[in-house]
Amino acid sequence: MAGISPQSPILANQGASSSSSSTNIPLAPPDKQPPNLHIPKKAEKTIGWAIVGLGELALAEIMPAFAECQLSKPVALVSGHPDKARKVAALHGIAEDAIYNYDNYDKLAADNRVDAIYIVLPNSMHAEFTIRGLKAGKHVLCEKPMSATVAEAEQMIAAAKAADKKLMIAYRLHYEPFNQKAMELCKSGALGKIKTFVSTNAQNVKAPNIRLSGELAGGPVGDVGVYSINAARYTLGEEPVEVFATAHQPKDDPRFREVPESVTFILRYPSGALAHCDCSFGTSESRFFRVLGTEGYLRMDPAFSYRGLRLHMKEGDAKSGDAEVKELVLQPVNHFAAEMDHFSSVILNGDKCLTPGEMGLADMKIVEAIEKSWKTNEPVKLS
């Protein structure tokens, strides 16, 4: 190594980098490393977040996602289990005096470290903790489904207005590139006129699990079906006017004493577009959606998952018996990091929130109509 001076140029070995990241690097003169590589700036101001509810989603996905955020930092925890909260705080560098419980939650109002609250509680608790958070003067990101009822959703929106704070619903798929590409392709006319949306979001839920509780969680439509409802909106670009649904609630499976196992529903849209979807807590994991237009179709399969989304598009309709089915290979991102940084940017920079409370309310109206339909076995109109 004698001939190699320590002042030699340095540049990372780029063996398997994508060529994109390795191609624009100027060859350094032998005594300097390239000075001008892109370094993400440390944000001047980041948003401090309080995470409310330390269940599996918070622990396995949301807390680790902060590591990939540019604008968001976890600074407080709210939990009913002080021991657990302390462990999580230690792991993520959160001060012990920033651990709250459900009783003293409102004291967040006086905690200046906290700008935003992320509600990761059971669905039945979304409304209360959102409203209390807004009253405490914080911006609130609330997990989906927004609430247990339409009425609650309306109260939450009203509370945000009263407090003059932002309210966002955690529709993370609006912030990741595969679904963004699907939205863009549908909107652009690449599929012609959109006619049909088909979707499944199903998984096996083992008891005991709070998601099997009617009171606390509300069943598969709000929990997993809402992904299909929301994806139908962001691909079709309109609101449904009528709903019909059928449910199956097996009497011989103790998991389904309170909520249906599976619900299948049809949505009718003003343009004449139709959607048909199912959601289930009783089948092997299966998640996809498909959008049919006059000139092609999109298939996201798997869809809705945290990772591993895949997007195909068919074009070139078989005039000659031939067609092209493209896989669109995109760089994945951490959905939760992208979602949280969006909300931080809304707060910091006044960006328009892409998934506000009003979107959650629109979905809740559909969720309620679906429930009414399968209970009455009749179609239900949406206003």
Added chain:
Amino acid sequence: MAGISPQSPILANQGASSSSSSTNIPLAPPDKQPPNLHIPKKAEKTIGWAIVGLGELALAEIMPAFAECQLSKPVALVSGHPDKARKVAALHGIAEDAIYNYDNYDKLAADNRVDAIYIVLPNSMHAEFTIRGLKAGKHVLCEKPMSATVAEAEQMIAAAKAADKKLMIAYRLHYEPFNQKAMELCKSGALGKIKTFVSTNAQNVKAPNIRLSGELAGGPVGDVGVYSINAARYTLGEEPVEVFATAHQPKDDPRFREVPESVTFILRYPSGALAHCDCSFGTSESRFFRVLGTEGYLRMDPAFSYRGLRLHMKEGDAKSGDAEVKELVLQPVNHFAAEMDHFSSVILNGDKCLTPGEMGLADMKIVEAIEKSWKTNEPVKLS
């Protein structure tokens, strides 16, 4: 929301979680959230790392990967550009006094924050900085290819022995699940007896780029071809005994004044297995390998990339005209985080290092033999 007490059970909304992560959660009693969710423990001791060389790979991949590490923490930087180093240090919470340059690099010996050094310099600098790091009493993880020459690789191994420190080569694919599954399937006999390995690792490198420098980087075989060489080893499970290679170095492309554009090589193994591979700096990105056995084949396509690996396996050979081609869908991990935590665990827990200097040396012998072969247009034996 009046009916919902703040002591209500809480559990994360699991809408799109994989069923694996959502199924074993006990239903909490109504006044408690589940106390027993798995929280990764904060490691009692973590390994402090110095990153040497702040090129693209370090900035875009390695520094961010620390956020996903359990056992590894960045505590020092070594760079020829103090301004850049300061920005990176600020972004990652590294103390200003832990910034070194190539001259005072040896002072790391006295910096107790630093346990391990990651060499991310141009290939030609690997040996010097590895040896200086070992002499400073630190463990060293060195990027591949290990060195510019076999002789350097041997000096590096000797230096590690003399210093009684660990030396690991950054073959990150040994630490991620897709390649681990491929290794396991090959070893288990699932493909029968392994006979043939085929691979491409190619990309377009735009000038100016240090990778196009013969002296500093050494050309495509060490840079990208080494992935194929290494993957042949971990799937075939043996060392080649003879090599033949052909190169193309276009005279009309100024990028390839010093290094070949493409090199194609055949490796022959003691069992009779054969490998044939190409590597290139002059084609659209293409990365795959394929392993043929008597009873089936594996295809990793894309292979070698940081993200987006896909693994298929064919079985059931067409007795009836039918076959099964399985896609093995695995949870991806951050390759660099897994690699660094492995080395930290080797240091902390005395685990056996899976990709030691000796593996890098074995690859360097093949790299050198390939170079000799294409230069002489003759097969070259390996001892």
Added chain:
Amino acid sequence: MAGISPQSPILANQGASSSSSSTNIPLAPPDKQPPNLHIPKKAEKTIGWAIVGLGELALAEIMPAFAECQLSKPVALVSGHPDKARKVAALHGIAEDAIYNYDNYDKLAADNRVDAIYIVLPNSMHAEFTIRGLKAGKHVLCEKPMSATVAEAEQMIAAAKAADKKLMIAYRLHYEPFNQKAMELCKSGALGKIKTFVSTNAQNVKAPNIRLSGELAGGPVGDVGVYSINAARYTLGEEPVEVFATAHQPKDDPRFREVPESVTFILRYPSGALAHCDCSFGTSESRFFRVLGTEGYLRMDPAFSYRGLRLHMKEGDAKSGDAEVKELVLQPVNHFAAEMDHFSSVILNGDKCLTPGEMGLADMKIVEAIEKSWKTNEPVKLS
């Protein structure tokens, strides 16, 4: 070539044969070619077929399929266009005196060359020509949908009984390996308990086309939707008890004056299984079905097409975050040849017909219920 005697062994060059077909061939002694290769036997008796209706399906698919049949031979044509019929007869070696028209069709009774009749007429004509064919003493294979109404279907079955002749409906997918494999996997329990069926069968139909005629063809449910209805039966293994459907019939598209563009429907089954499907004459070609069980899912995509079917199966539910998605690679067959030979074998050998008139009737009941449902916007029970 002097050294090569004409008595040398001969064996076909098998360069790219599947190994299945090339592996059991005994090596011949040098003066003999292998005498014992499998030669399909010329059937002692083949069934003579009359094709009724020389539209696109007959000309492009059915007539050419006879070349791949072992037991079936085209011997007569029935058409309203004598010129066209003569051309087709000449192309396929059918005697000129075996050309009939719709008036003298009943004279087939006296034509001993004809054993079986294939009805390839507009849907509205299926019943009449099936019944006349049965009365003429011939066995009848009728295209799907079996008829325009349930009442017609019942008359057809009664006519077959009265004539003591076989009546089969042309559900070709029961006779090809991809759908047979799907049936087998569903029945075997490989997916666990089957819960949900999802399907699309949609295409763009350009005017003018008889398929856009309400009276003659009946619209997309009988035409393309019946594939989904039938596939739900052969994967779920039961009959639906209730139906709900929604249709879209755009007022501004002259193609859809008589029939809806798209119909979406939900089927409910006694076990609690649910199916949701759409069919359309107004979108880019899209055909798939998906069957969700408690332990895995099947995806046929594309489904229903004459060629190019692809079948995937997911197993191994993500306990560890991993799963396997298998593509089942099967040898395709000509659907129409397999279907016709099945019927010939039913006639010759007394095999049980797998898709008898009763299956067609069962589907027609569902087709009618779907129509009633979208017209009344109410769910319709099936007895």
Added chain:
Amino acid sequence: MAGISPQSPILANQGASSSSSSTNIPLAPPDKQPPNLHIPKKAEKTIGWAIVGLGELALAEIMPAFAECQLSKPVALVSGHPDKARKVAALHGIAEDAIYNYDNYDKLAADNRVDAIYIVLPNSMHAEFTIRGLKAGKHVLCEKPMSATVAEAEQMIAAAKAADKKLMIAYRLHYEPFNQKAMELCKSGALGKIKTFVSTNAQNVKAPNIRLSGELAGGPVGDVGVYSINAARYTLGEEPVEVFATAHQPKDDPRFREVPESVTFILRYPSGALAHCDCSFGTSESRFFRVLGTEGYLRMDPAFSYRGLRLHMKEGDAKSGDAEVKELVLQPVNHFAAEMDHFSSVILNGDKCLTPGEMGLADMKIVEAIEKSWKTNEPVKLS
């Protein structure tokens, strides 16, 4: 059915037709079926074929393929097994007096039913029977590899010139749409400049099998490797100038007493393009090729098979980290029918033969050079 007149329009039920075939059909008036559907014309003149050699390929693929030919008809057989030949003749409607053996083969000269001869004999017999066939005044289609030696290939071409008859080699992939599309994409520049070709053609051959005979068949390079050699030509568009090859011939496997199990070879081209390929008789069936250009790549996987080819193309190189991988979905054809009809059209219409003897000769030169290389362990130049 009273209301349905027999004069009603008829049109095939098009349930699952591709929209291409169903969209341009004029709606018939109610008393007429559409008179103007496309009916393939019975060719005025067809070419009568003699098939020489009734091994597996002839029986399982070539004889059945005639059913899908427009211009080609089997009219004679040449076989060493009169019993077998009679059975095959009966099955395919060939006259008994058109059965020949290897001794009286030359009497074909007087058989006016025969225009063309298809040589489907062991490779070692190709030259003799091709030359005798040409001398008998017939056009000859000869299976690949063209011959056992370059010298033989040259004699065959000379014989065709002397007889003023056509000589074609049975490179069936030139006549089917997937490989034609690959050729077109490579030629069009869609991949940029072509740089690298990679291919495997491997299968398990069970003993006893004539393909394992050195004298009669010649080993895997001519048998399966020639597919890769030929595909490299039709994608790269040039002839190689140098070859290096390595073989493995296991001593402990009695199948490989006469021929190698596997051969791996590198081809170098004037443009600097490189190909590396393997062929084997000892691994599970695996067939693919991949063509790398400066702007994208093509992947045919599986390649070379009679059925089930799949073609993907990658474009859009990852500037943004994104890429598109298209599957090009084409309508498959019967390779042998397309190949035979091409030759019939060459004979009937004077079309230019796309795979003449000269192409076979060019491949034989490469096959011989590969054999010389692995035997000498040295690179071999091609003139």
